[in-house]
Amino acid sequence: MDKKIDFLMDDAIRLIKESDNILIASHVQPDGDSIGSILALGMAIEKLKGKVRILKVDDIPSDYQFLPNIELIKEFDDENIDLFIALDCGDMERLGSGKKLALKAKQIVNIDHHITNDNFGDLNIVSPSSAATGELVYKIIKKMDVQIDKNIATCLYTAISTDTGSFMYSNTTYKTHLIVAELLKIGININDININIYQSRSMERTKLFLDSLDTLEILLDDKVAIVTTTQDMLESNDAKLEDTEGIISFVRDIDTVEVACLLKEIDESEVKVSIRSKKAIDVSKICNKFNGGGHIRAAGCTIYGSIKEAKKLILKEIEMAFR
Numbered sequence: 001m002d003k004k005i006d007f008l009m010d011d012a013i014r015l016i017k018e019s020d021n022i023l024i025a026s027h028v029q030p031d032g033d034s035i036g037s038i039l040a041l042g043m044a045i046e047k048l049k050g051k052v053r054i055l056k057v058d059d060i061p062s063d064y065q066f067l068p069n070i071e072l073i074k075e076f077d078d079e080n081i082d083l084f085i086a087l088d089c090g091d092m093e094r095l096g097s098g099k100k101l102a103l104k105a106k107q108i109v110n111i112d113h114h115i116t117n118d119n120f121g122d123l124n125i126v127s128p129s130s131a132a133t134g135e136l137v138y139k140i141i142k143k144m145d146v147q148i149d150k151n152i153a154t155c156l157y158t159a160i161s162t163d164t165g166s167f168m169y170s171n172t173t174y175k176t177h178l179i180v181a182e183l184l185k186i187g188i189n190i191n192d193i194n195i196n197i198y199q200s201r202s203m204e205r206t207k208l209f210l211d212s213l214d215t216l217e218i219l220l221d222d223k224v225a226i227v228t229t230t231q232d233m234l235e236s237n238d239a240k241l242e243d244t245e246g247i248i249s250f251v252r253d254i255d256t257v258e259v260a261c262l263l264k265e266i267d268e269s270e271v272k273v274s275i276r277s278k279k280a281i282d283v284s285k286i287c288n289k290f291n292g293g294g295h296i297r298a299a300g301c302t303i304y305g306s307i308k309e310a311k312k313l314i315l316k317e318i319e320m321a322f323r
């Protein structure tokens with residue numbers, strides 16, 4: 001971790017120690033890194049100061065309900081906030097309903113690893129070389145001198161494992177493994193955690209997966225794969241948007257594919273887009289064109305239009321990226 005990040009973390013810890021009303025939050029459509037990170041930091045701050053609040057900005061996917069102290073994530077509308085800590089959030093819009101509380105807070109600390117982060121905080125700890133926000137939270141908790149117990153370690157492991165594709169993606173470094181080695185030393189049960197995260201797919205999700213894969217199109221000399229999940233598919237399978245988890249990685253894993261794209265219909269005039277790549281294409285740049293963002297190999301955006309329109313627009317940008 002570079003010196004600058006180290007100093008910024010000292011500043012953040014000073015703010016945490018000085019502030020009375022602290023609110024922690026992350027992004028809408030939360031993933032393992034965002035939920036694991038807010039819970040881990042929340043538990044650590046609670047140990048340090050006796051109280052903390054973790055804001056619920058969206059429903060928690062079933063995958064993460066097993067995490068310890070998940071019930072700490074709640075809705076709050078108290079506007080008396082001294083310090084707002086945003087984790088894993090590339091920009092303020094990603095906070096959803098949390099944005100209005102962030103704007104009312106005396107100070108915002110923005111802790112993130114997205115390359116597209118727009119530094120919206122008063123203090124910005126943005127480290128694109130970190131595989132997960134969970135790595136940054138691990139480092140802050142160590143610096144705070146709070147002991148990492150099994151509950152905190154379980155949340156950090158979940159954060160790091162999910163954002164690295166189980167330590168497979170190119171963002172994984174030796175530092176990732178050193179951190180995870182420390183977490184294992186604390187005695188977490190990775191078999192239980194991994195069954196909860198990766199081996200508990202519901203039948204509804206499985207059927208949604210099959211329906212979505214049925215829409216698979218392979219384009220641009222087999223280098224691009226695109227799939228769609230519609231509201232009809234969600235309804236007929238009694239599934240939720242969160243149940244699209246896993247579809248895009250399956251499509252990306254086709255041998256010839258460099259860029260995989262999943263179009264998730266929100267309604268007839270809004271589509272949430274997820275993009276992944278393997279080696280060559282920076283998908284964060286593609287999503288940036290639609291006011292989205294993310295990482296080089298995993299990014300997302302929202303396109304306002306029908307599925308057909310969204311497909312046309314995104315494919316045009318993907319095609320340009322190959323030139």
Ligand code: 5GP
Nearest residue numbers: 090274275292293294295298299300301302
């Ligand atoms: P996913 O496709 O799993 O929703 O997201 C992939 C990555 O892109 C994640 O790191 C996520 O935080 C980021 N991302 C997804 N959608 C958006 C968006 O609309 N705006 C920004 N800034 N980042 C996004």
Ligand code: MN
Nearest residue numbers: 033088133163
């Ligand atoms: Mn993340």
